[in-house]
Amino acid sequence: MTKKHIRGIDDLGKSGIEEILVLSDHFREVSNRRIPKVPALRGKTIALLFYEDSTRTRLSFETASKRLSADSLNFSIGSSSVKKGESLRDTIETISAMGVDAIVVRHGSAGVPWLLQRWTDAAVINAGDGSHEHPTQALLDCYTIRKQLGELNGKKISIVGDIKHSRVARSNVKAFLALGASVTLVAPKTLMPFNSDDWGVETTDQFDSVIEDSDVLYMLRMQLERQQKSFVPSLREYAKEYGLSDSRAKNMKPESLIMHPGPMNRGVEVSSTIKENPKSVINNQVANGVIIRMSALYHLLGSGSVNKLEGFSDE
Amino acid sequence: MSELLLQGGRVIDKSGDRFADVLIDSEGRIAEIGKGLKGRETLDVQGKIVSSGFVDLNAYLGGPEDQLSETIISGTESAVKGGYTAVVAIARNSVVADNASSVKALMELSEEASCEIIVAGSATLHNDAGTMSPLGEISDAGVKLFSASGPPLTDFETTRRIMEYSQKYDITLLYSCSNSFLSPKGVMNEGAVSSQLGIPGIPAVAEEIEVFQLSQLALLTGANLHFQQISTAKSIEIINEAKSNGASITCEVSPHHISLDESFITSFDARYKVLPPLRSKQEIASVKELITSVDAIATGHSPCQDHLKHQAFADAPFGTTGLEAALGASIMHLDIPLKEILRLLSWSPAEIAGIADTHGGDLVPGRPANLAVFDPEVTWVFEGDLMASKCSVTAFEDIELKGLVSHTLVDGKLVVIDEVVQDHGK
Numbered sequence: 235m236t237k238k239h240i241r242g243i244d245d246l247g248k249s250g251i252e253e254i255l256v257l258s259d260h261f262r263e264v265s266n267r268r269i270p271k272v273p274a275l276r277g278k279t280i281a282l283l284f285y286e287d288s289t290r291t292r293l294s295f296e297t298a299s300k301r302l303s304a305d306s307l308n309f310s311i312g313s314s315s316v317k318k319g320e321s322l323r324d325t326i327e328t329i330s331a332m333g334v335d336a337i338v339v340r341h342g343s344a345g346v347p348w349l350l351q352r353w354t355d356a357a358v359i360n361a362g363d364g365s366h367e368h369p370t371q372a373l374l375d376c377y378t379i380r381k382q383l384g385e386l387n388g389k390k391i392s393i394v395g396d397i398k399h400s401r402v403a404r405s406n407v408k409a410f411l412a413l414g415a416s417v418t419l420v421a422p423k424t425l426m427p428f429n430s431d432d433w434g435v436e437t438t439d440q441f442d443s444v445i446e447d448s449d450v451l452y453m454l455r456m457q458l459e460r461q462q463k464s465f466v467p468s469l470r471e472y473a474k475e476y477g478l479s480d481s482r483a484k485n486m487k488p489e490s491l492i493m494h495p496g497p498m499n500r501g502v503e504v505s506s507t508i509k510e511n512p513k514s515v516i517n518n519q520v521a522n523g524v525i526i527r528m529s530a531l532y533h534l535l536g537s538g539s540v541n542k543l544e545g546f547s548d549e
Numbered sequence: 550m551s552e553l554l555l556q557g558g559r560v561i562d563k564s565g566d567r568f569a570d571v572l573i574d575s576e577g578r579i580a581e582i583g584k585g586l587k588g589r590e591t592l593d594v595q596g597k598i599v600s601s602g603f604v605d606l607n608a609y610l611g612g613p614e615d616q617l618s619e620t621i622i623s624g625t626e627s628a629v630k631g632g633y634t635a636v637v638a639i640a641r642n643s644v645v646a647d648n649a650s651s652v653k654a655l656m657e658l659s660e661e662a663s664c665e666i667i668v669a670g671s672a673t674l675h676n677d678a679g680t681m682s683p684l685g686e687i688s689d690a691g692v693k694l695f696s697a698s699g700p701p702l703t704d705f706e707t708t709r710r711i712m713e714y715s716q717k718y719d720i721t722l723l724y725s726c727s728n729s730f731l732s733p734k735g736v737m738n739e740g741a742v743s744s745q746l747g748i749p750g751i752p753a754v755a756e757e758i759e760v761f762q763l764s765q766l767a768l769l770t771g772a773n774l775h776f777q778q779i780s781t782a783k784s785i786e787i788i789n790e791a792k793s794n795g796a797s798i799t800c801e802v803s804p805h806h807i808s809l810d811e812s813f814i815t816s817f818d819a820r821y822k823v824l825p826p827l828r829s830k831q832e833i834a835s836v837k838e839l840i841t842s843v844d845a846i847a848t849g850h851s852p853c854q855d856h857l858k859h860q861a862f863a864d865a866p867f868g869t870t871g872l873e874a875a876l877g878a879s880i881m882h883l884d885i886p887l888k889e890i891l892r893l894l895s896w897s898p899a900e901i902a903g904i905a906d907t908h909g910g911d912l913v914p915g916r917p918a919n920l921a922v923f924d925p926e927v928t929w930v931f932e933g934d935l936m937a938s939k940c941s942v943t944a945f946e947d948i949e950l951k952g953l954v955s956h957t958l959v960d961g962k963l964v965v966i967d968e969v970v971q972d973h974g975k
Contacts, residue, residue, distance in 0.1 A: 323859035343861030344747045345817025364863065365747030404747055427744040 238534050239358045241347035242367040243408035250533070251376060251412055257529035258377050258522070260540045264301065265525055272543045275304035278535050281334040281356070283309045283325075285341040290496065290523075291361050291370075295338050298527035304535070307334065322346065323353050330354040335535055339363075357534040365399045371495055372405035374526040376413060378519050379450060382491055387414030392444045394420040394476060395454030395503050396465070398427045402495045403454060407433055418444050420476065424465040441476050445485045452493045453478050453503045469502050478504045483511055491515050551575055553961070554588025557595035558922065561888055562912040563896040571599055573918040577961020581914055592963075594922050597955060600891050601909045602634025602664075602919040604898040606694075606801055607723075607777050608850035608872060610638045610666070611939075619852040619939045624872075625662040627850070627938035629964045631872040632921030632954035635665040635899070635908045637847075639696055639723070645675035647682040649690045656691070663970065664959045665919075667902050672697035672711050672722055679707050681714060688718040693903040694775070697722040705766070712772035721799075721901065725777040726759035726784070727751075727824045736863055738811045738826040746814065748862065751826050753781040760784040764791035767798055775901055776800035778849050780825035782835035789842050799844035799901050804871050804878035805944050807833060807840075813944075819858045819865030820942050823849075827944075840883055845898040846890075848875050852940030859942075869944035873936050877950025880925055887925055895921075922956035929953055937970055 239245050246254065264272050280299045284292050292308075299306040311325065329337065336357040339347055344364035351358045362368045379386055391410050397403045397419050410417050411434055418436040419426065430437055438444065445451065456472065466472040473479075478492065483505075486492075492504075492514040500506040509516050532540070555571040560582060570586040573579060610624030611617075619627075628636045638655070646652045652668055659666035670687040672695040674680045684695065697711055715722055729735060732751045737743050739750025760776060767774045768791055779785060779800045788800050805823060810830045813821045821827055828836075851868025858865050871878075879890045899909025908919050928951045933941035957965035964971055 319856070321856040321859035322861055322864075324856070341861055343863035346861050348817045349859075349861065363747075364861075367747070399747075401747060404745075427747075428739055428750060429741040429744045432741050433745075 239347070239351055240369050240530055240534065241351065241358055241360045243369050243372055243405050243412065246369070248412045251373065251409055254373055254526065254529045254533050255377050255380060257532055257540060258525050260543060261525045261528040261532070264528070264543055264545065267545055269546045271301045271303060272545050273303040274532055274536050274543060275299070275302040278304040278335040279307065279333065280304050280336045280338060280531065281307045281309060281329050283311065283329065283337055283339045284361070285311050285339070285346075286362070288340055288362065291340065294523040295361060295527050297524050298531055301524070302528055302531055304531065307332075322349065326350050326353040330356060336531065359530060359534065362401055364401065365404070366401050367405045368401040369405045369409075370527055370530055371402050372409035373530065374519060374522045375406055375452070375493060375495075376409050377522050377526055378493065378515050379491065381518070382515055383449060383489070385413075386410060389415045389449040390418070390447055391415050391450040391452060392418045392420055392448040393452045393454065394441060394478070396425045396457050397421045397430065397454065398425045399457040400454050406452065407435055411435075418448070420444055422466060422475070442482070445482055446487060448486070448490060450491045450493060451478060451486065455495060455497065456499050456502050473502050477502060478508055480505050480507060480511070483508065483513065486513060493519060496520065552580070552589040553963070554586055554591045555594045555599055555920070555922065556591050557593060558597050558599040560599045560912060561891055562601050563892075563909065564911050566888060571912065571918075571920070573958070573961045577918055579912055579914050579916050579918050582912060592956065594956070597922050597924050598887070600921050600923070601895045601899075601912055602921045602957065602959070603632045603876070603894040604902055604904065604908050605633050605636045605848050605850065605872060605875070606775070606845055606898045606901060607639055607847040608636045609852065610636065610850075611852070617854050617939075621658045621661045621666070622663070623937060623939040624850070624852070625664050625666065626970045627870065627872045627936060629663045629957040629959065630937045630954065630968070630970050631874070632876055632894075632923055632957055633664055633872060634919035634921070634957065634959050635667060635902065635904055636872075637667045637669050637694060637902055639669050640671065645671045646687065646692070647671040647673065647675050649683070649686045652687050652690045652692055663964050665904070665908070667694065667904065668692060669694040669696050669723060671695065672715070673707070679704055681707065681711050684715055684718055684720065688720055692720070694721050694723055698725045705762075708763070709766055709770060712766055712770040715772055716770070719773070721773040721775050721903075723775050723777055724763055726756045726763070726779070728755065728759055731755040736822060736826070737814050738828050740811060740829050742811045742814060746817075748814070753783065753828065753832065756781055756825055757783045757787060761787050764788060764796055764798055767791060767796040768794055771797065773797045774799070777847065778803045778806065778825055779843070780806045780828050780836070781832055782839055785836065785839040785842060789839075801845040801847035801898070802836060802840070802843050803849045804846060804875045805869055807837060808878040808882045808948065809944055814862070817862045819860060819862050820869065820944050820946060822862060822865050822867055823869050823944060824867040837883060840885060840893075841889060843893065845901060846875060846879055846893040847898065848872050852938050855940060855942045870933075870936070870938045870940050871945070873938065874931055874943070874945040874948075874950060876923060876954060877929065877931070877952045878945065878948070880952035881950050918958050918961040920958040921954055923952055923954040925952045927951070927953045
């Protein structure tokens with residue numbers, strides 16, 4: 235059997251995405267239990283390898299592991315091991331030698347999950363690689379949209395902001411297209427990837443032209459930390475041209491959604507009150523994060539039926 | 550050294566192509582070329598090409614402070630295994646030939662070498678890229694080529710002064726056009742692939758702007774320039790136009806740039822991280838169309854310690870080895886006559902390096918026997934672990950090549966026999 239991985243959305247394809255979304259309904263039920271824990275992955279060991287700080291994603295994977303009764307090992311690795319002369323390969327081979335079943339990895343450089351998979355027998359889950367992919371974010375976004383709108387097929391989703399530096403955008407475009415949505419990327423040309431016309435999406439630098447038509451406005455975080463030079467004249471001008479203000483939100487059609495992968499720069503890509511807007515499902519996204527990561531881990535490491543996940547009684 | 554006869558090969562040099570035996574005298578010089586010759590020791594080279602040895606204009610061979618990447622011994626063994634009889638050693642990092650004594654120290658290292666080493670000087674001071682090095686003093690030590698890529702090209706004045714001042718010594722300035730002014734974080738070609746992978750790109754136009762700027766300065770000043778590792782068709786067109794306007798310019802392309810394209814990077818393997826970056830398939834096709842106006846194939850041989858390439862793509866150093874792949878990649882990927890490939894590998898770079906009296910050129914009696922013997926038809930798959938270079942991580946891994954060197958002679962001495970590098974025992 236070839237080892238399964240979730241390095242990028244292409245590892246799953248439409249059927250893999252569907253499978254994880256279906257699993258998520260089961261794990262949603264588990265999460266609502268009084269003791270939200272099942273022994274589904276008891277005896278499995280999951281290494282969380284974070285080369286880049288991420289409290290939210292790391293906690294979400296750690297919680298998911300615990301709710302599945304897996305053991306999780308936390309490695310926070312700064313750039314120091316590189317400076318000590320240890321290569322990425324050395325690190326991965328060392329961790330693999332400890333006997334782990336899955337490695338969840340976040341790294342500041344694109345492609346690291348693909349390299350890892352060559353150096354380990356463990357299943358690899360990408361928790362974000364540079365500006366490349368963030369597949370579990372895309373999965374939880376698909377799940378959130380599906381819960382709200384029923385399905386993605388035929389929906390118009392506009393992703394707005396710093397597409398160029400966004401791993402969320404790259405994974406989401408693939409996942410949204412796979413599930414039949416149409417996607418428009420909205421950004422000034424400085425933040426639009428070169429050749430993004432080839433991605434099977436529409437592109438525009440006119441935010442106002444898509445607002446009334448979109449079923450979902452997916453607002454990206456301005457990745458201030460990833461930008462070396464100014465890609466926009468000022469954050470104020472960016473907010474004016476591409477920020478989702480309350481007045482822009484009023485032009486959205488009924489039943490449409492506002493999404494954001496967090497953390498938000500309030501007053502930049504979204505107004506400070508947008509989270510409270512009735513169209514916002516930003517809190518749902520966060521809540522679905524743990525569920526999706528349980529599904530992703532179970533998809534790779536679990537066996538047997540999930541129709542009846544036996545839990546723990548609470549006496 | 551006893552008399553040696555290379556029997557039954559097809560001898561190709563700058564102005565000839567014939568089936569003939571080559572007799573090498575005990576001094577290591579060509580004694581005679583003709584049919585039915587006799588010698589004390591005979592090497593059967595039937596079915597093989599006997600060519601003037603290859604000359605690489607651009608290789609890094611380690612140095613006193615970097616013995617782990619490559620050494621003069623491993624680097625030149627790699628060279629002779631690839632059919633090279635002379636290599637221009639480009640210093641990097643702290644080993645900078647910016648004064649006569651460093652140059653002499655580097656020249657002494659070549660005592661250990663399996664082939665001739667041509668030391669390139671540096672046209673600027675190591676610790677002050679805005680200041681010209683003593684070109685006269687270094688040139689008096691026997692240096693003809695000077696690496697001039699140091700200062701960012703915004704420092705046009707220094708660049709111009711170097712070009713003007715250099716002419717008294719009839720030297721050639723080497724420029725690699727890979728400044729990062731358009732893409733400080735770029736690590737691969739900018740295009741559809743970089744965009745898909747989210748990896749910062751380097752646009753082709755960055756190279757082309759630099760080539761244009763420098764070739765205009767060459768026209769203005771009359772300096773001799775050589776462009777290293779040109780990777781786009783537009784760059785070659787710009788160079789051709791400057792040449793036709795009278796500029797004294799030459800240029801090289803590297804074997805990996807004509808054989809490997811950016812799509813290899815979808816594996817994220819840092820072995821494909823090179824500078825200039827691997828370009829698009831379309832760009833490579835356009836470069837190949839212009840290959841007959843290029844002056845040399847040069848490897849840019851740039852070994853590093855293997856573990857440095859076992860990093861994330863963005864974190865690994867640039868560079869690949871190339872000395873052992875150059876012939877095979879050229880025959881495999883260039884749809885031009887063999888003699889034209891040999892021009893690019895042998896006599897044309899020998900002229901640029903100023904060593905045409907001993908390398909390249911015509912194989913005539915009296916000349917030192919610097920020769921490469923190879924089978925142009927054999928196809929083989931490159932394996933880094935089997936190469937003589939210390940660095941086994943190479944962009945050519947698992948790539949099919951055509952043409953394999955079986956013997957190399959440096960000054961008449963067989964340094965490679967049946968693909969095996971000989972102990973040189975100098």
